[in-house]
Every structure is written in C-alpha cells, then in structure tokens.
Amino acid sequence: MSWFKRSRASNGSAEPSPTKERSDTDPDTCLEVFRNHWQQASVIINRKNHGKDGVTSDEVETVIHNFGQMITLLVREEGVEGMPGPILHFFLEKDILELFCSWCAKSNEYAVKLKHEQLRMFEMLISQSKQLLLIHKSVIRPLLKLLSSCTEGNLQSSETYDIEHQLVLVLHQACVCISQQLLILESFFCTNTDHGPTRFLIFSLLIPYVHREGPVGQHARDALLLIMTLSAKHPHIGQYIATNSDFCPVLAAGLSGLYSSLPRKIPNPSDHWYILTNEDCNKIPELQMFLNSLEFCNAVVQIAHSMVKEQLTKYIYDGFLLPVLGPALHQDYVNMASTQ
Template structure:
C-alpha cells in the first residue's frame, strides 16, 4: 500500500513545509483521513456482521486511493515540528487521539497480509522513525501497532490455523503465515534501528516493556525477536548481533533490561546467584 512513498522518501524530503501554515496542513491531514476512514469502514467485517475477517480483495481504485491519501498523511506527519516546549504537533496529536496507525495496521490484517504488505509497513515505520522531526515512539498509539507489526512479521510468531495470534486491543484474531527472507531482513533492519533509538533515548525503554506485555513476549519483544537471527550469516546476522549487543549494553544502566536478561534468557549463567543476592 505504501510502496511509492517509501521508495520516493528521499525525493519527498526535498519538499518541505517551511512557510506553509500548520493549520492548513492539519486541515489537509484531517480531510485525507476522513477519506481513508470511509474506505476502511466500508470493508470492516464487524460493520457488515460477517463471520470471516476478510471480505476478499479490495477494489484496485480504493486501494490506490488509500495509498495516495496515506502517502500525503505520512509526509505531513514526518515534516511536522514539535510545538512549544516539545509538545506534540497538532497532526501528531490527531494521530494519537484517533489511533490512526493501529487502524491502518488492523486494516492490513483484515486483508490478505502478504509479504509485500509486511515489507511496506516495516519500511513505513523505518522511514517514520528515521525522518520524523518530532519523537514518535513516546506515544503508545504509535508504539503499540509497531510492536504488533514486529510480532506479526517475526518467524517466531508464525502460527497455524489452530493457534491464531490475537490483537487484544481490537478484539481481532488473525492467522499469520511464515515470512519470507526479504521480510526477515527488513524486520531485523528495523529492530536494529530501534535498538539505536533506545541507546540514544533511554526514556523510551520502559514504554517498550509495557508494549511488549501486550504482546506476551517475555516482557521485552525486541530482545525476543532478535534471538532467532543472531546465528544467521550475512547482513541479517550481523545486524541482529549488533542490535543485541546494544541491548546488552543497556543492562548496566537499566534494571528492567538487566532483570529480563537474568530471569528470561540464557545470556547470564550466574542468574540464580544474582537473583539470590
């Protein structure tokens, strides 16, 4: 859905919103979201009383419309500056209050959650984290769907028809199939990027633990998702090991990380002694 905005992100950054009235940007963003929401709600199984989670393929013109609107919305969000004293900009505040990111993610799950769609969403978050002019990960309505996406794209979260993964926030149950090597590579790349963010901004770390609890992944989803990749060859393995090293380095500064490593992993052979102390 978001391929073009991701592939042209560098070109898009050449366009800025300097001199553009923030109120105008907010009006445009709201108008775009209204159009997107109409399409999302039209294909919401819950509204139609359907038993199945999916109605089938979304008509091409509607899918293209959503793509175009979301492209513009993402650009407006990335370019928005923080308000006075570091307060949220009006667009970011709207995204948080309206739970925009989770609604977009759940809409993807209600369709056929293909590898192409996984790649698009992973790249979307990489772009947002790297290029946004205000911090985004401090806000749970943005962080939570990101963690849901990471879990859905991980091979460790692959489940079959008898063990569907669940989104407790929306009461949605979905079956996630195995991911391709391309999705795994993009997943590890995003995990690596997020670990760098944690090192630079430790205040986000506790939020990651709280979001991980929603996913039921030993209280620290980033750590859990990296483990299957640390013995891989090539770039994927190298990035996974580097990302895990960054997390391990945080254990000397953060008791949550240290406790997780001691109690929930095999990286600390004297964990029982430490716990007794």
C-alpha cells in the same frame, strides 16, 4: 568493524514527497493536506463490508499511497514548545495508526505486501520523525501488535527476506531510539513475569538473526549491542537476558555451528603466502561469518551486564571451547590429513 551504527538514515525507505514542500510551509496548510489524504484512505479503511467482500488491488494501492503521504508530512513536522504539532495531535487523537494497522491485518489476500508496508512506514516514523513518537500509546500499541505478528512463521521462502530485512531495520531503529531516550524502555519491557519470551519482544525478535550474514545480521547485532549496553545500566534487563532468555546458548551454539562449517583447507594464493589477511577472510564467506560472530561475542562480554558476561562465558566454554574447538586443536595432523 563498527558495531554501533547509530545513524538515523532512512535506508532508502523514504516515501516520495507529496508536493515539493518549502521549509516555511504554513502548518495549517500541511494539516489540511494531511486531513485530505486521511479522508481518501479512511473511505476504504472504514468500509463496513470490508470483511465480507475484501479489498481490491487498486484500493490497497490507494490506501498505501495516501498513508505514505501522511507519514511524510508527519515526520517533517516539528513540535510546538515540546508539545505535539497539529498533525501529530490529529494523528493521535483519531488513533489513525491503530485503524490503519487493524485494516491491514484483516486484508488477508494482501497480507505480505501490507506487512512490508507497515514495517517500512514504522521504520520511517521512528528514524526520521522530528518529534518523539515512541512515548505515545497510539504508536506503541500497533507497533507491538505488528511485531508480534512477525513471529508467526507463515511466509513463503521468496517473501521471507524482504520482511525480515524490514523487520530488523524497525527493531534496530527502536533500539537506537530507546538508547537515546531511556524513558521509552519500560514501554517495551514488560515487568510481568508471566509474559515469557514476549516480555521484551524487541530483544526476543532479534535473537534469531544474531548469526545471520549480510545486512540483516549486521543490523541485528548492532541492535543487540545497544541492548547489551542498556543491560549494564539496568540490572533488571541484564537479569532477564541472563536467566529468562536463550540469548547466551544461541550465541554459543551458533559459534559451534559456524566453526563446523569452516572449510577443511584454505587455498594458498602464492608460494610466499604466510599470513591470513582481512582480504583473504573476505574471500571465504564461512570464515567471515565465524569471525563476525566471534567478534560479536567478544563485544558482548566487554559491555554487557556481569550476569550476561558470566552466562555467555560459561556457555562458550562448555558448549564450544571444550567439545568443539578443543578436540580440533589436539587432532593429530597426520590423521587429519589422511581423512581429507
């Protein structure tokens, strides 16, 4: 299983192209198109009575459509000799992302839809942009606000998966970007010890998904391993993970829970069956989830900072091997069979 998925693919979240754009399109023309889309969106975003009367469904769709076209133009733009291109310059100068995200936060009736759209657009910005965006405060501030809002458990069960999936994609892409451009790291890691769990918000948001099945869990584990690699190079990150986060106890407790949910018996495919193959494991979801988490723990121990390795090993030994796996291995087969 590959734990390092550093692909910068858009995961199918790309916005449809505005007009079919040639690679030699005049930058001034692209900027003008960008401005036009912003003008249409800003009429609604800047409306003074927004808080009183709210917005209509058509207005929400208008803003989403125009902002999506703007994002598509922005991610296609290349910088000019290391400096922001004209679209990015205008985007930062007008603080457009902050205005858009603030407007979304006020639109309570469409909060879930707009949160999903914001996450989708951030994922596109981070993964597809030809310019480095996560060094600009005008991008980082609204992103951190949006991520913080995702810690609020106010979603219905039917809405949870789509938001969680899009959230983890954004977190994963942010970790990829940080691992490739280390200067971004300090923008997301607060050195103030008073910030508690939000001191490293990206990391804290990933922990609840570490034992999750499916693409959400896979992307979360990939992202966390990128952070583990960073921790080996930056001792303050390793120290934070080991002493100021619940990462290690969550991993150990998850192993115990997943082991307890394993089936008591494994059906024999044939009379000559004698070995558990990968194909057999794939047919038993509970076993596959346990093995995924076990493999992830092994990968963490191999690549993380020494403090993280020691803490994780201790928690697994004291919280899983001794109280859970040990008694199971020493359980008398006859007694076990009689209880089934």
